Amino acid sequence: MRSARPSLRPTKKHFPIPSVAGMNAPLVATDLVQTYGEGPTATHALAGVSLTVAPGESLAIMGPSGSGKTTLLHCLAGVIRPTSGSVTWQGSDLAALSDRRRTALRRSDFGFVFQSGQLLPELPAVENAALPLMLAGTSRAEATRAAAAWLGHLGLAGMENRRPGELSGGQAQRVAIARALAGAPGVVFADEPTGALDQATGAEVLSVLTSATRSTGAALVVVTHDAGVARHCSRTVTMRDGRVTGEYVAEAAR
């Protein structure tokens, strides 16, 4: 049986939720084109996408396999440099930054949740969740404290020292969410975070992800095949063949 959903607004006394610095600027993508290969065999993974992610909003990206969702996410997050077009975050053009500076910015300002299998199997949950913070230069003690606090927020108190193999799929994804949020990112990027879970567990994890992200003021960009995701997000964008084909704003958009 699954445990009850944790309260995501715990008292500050127990688990202070870090506030997000500098969250007034949106993430802006303009005319993104990403082409793989050349000539007649070239794949136009993105064929001109313009998109703005407002501070604190939750944006779902949906579309068939191969429509360019992951490519878009990677461009927005500065993981890949688009063939043309630009992404600006906090006023900085990501492509204009050096690789080193862009990597540093990714570590300090962005959090990532992947489908599955991205936790290090030999590390306990708390160390997995603390790792990006330590890579960004936070002391081990401080990183561990923040990671443990987030594990507590997400209903994993008492499981801090379990390794990923000792957790259920849903619990492991909560560790991944704690890892993404521990560094107080401005934007959390999630690529099919529930893709490896059964529907009920996936819905629960998505609910945890959106609530936890919202509680920090971070924006969320989530790629999903699950139509139910729209219930959890303030906006949904659909893609096909590298283009945005539709946009839906939730009635109760926050």
Ligand SMILES: Nc1ncnc2c1ncn2[C@@H]1O[C@H](COP(=O)(O)OP(=O)(O)OP(=O)(O)O)[C@@H](O)[C@H]1O
């Ligand atoms: N590194 C690459 N080299 C060549 N082609 C690529 C590369 N990455 C992606 N593509 C191609 O770009 C297109 C978009 O891929 P992308 O991974 O963004 O799709 P997706 O919408 O995330 O699909 P899925 O739902 O299957 O994850 C596809 O045709 C894919 O084959």
Ligand SMILES: [Mg+2]
């Ligand atoms: Mg993909």
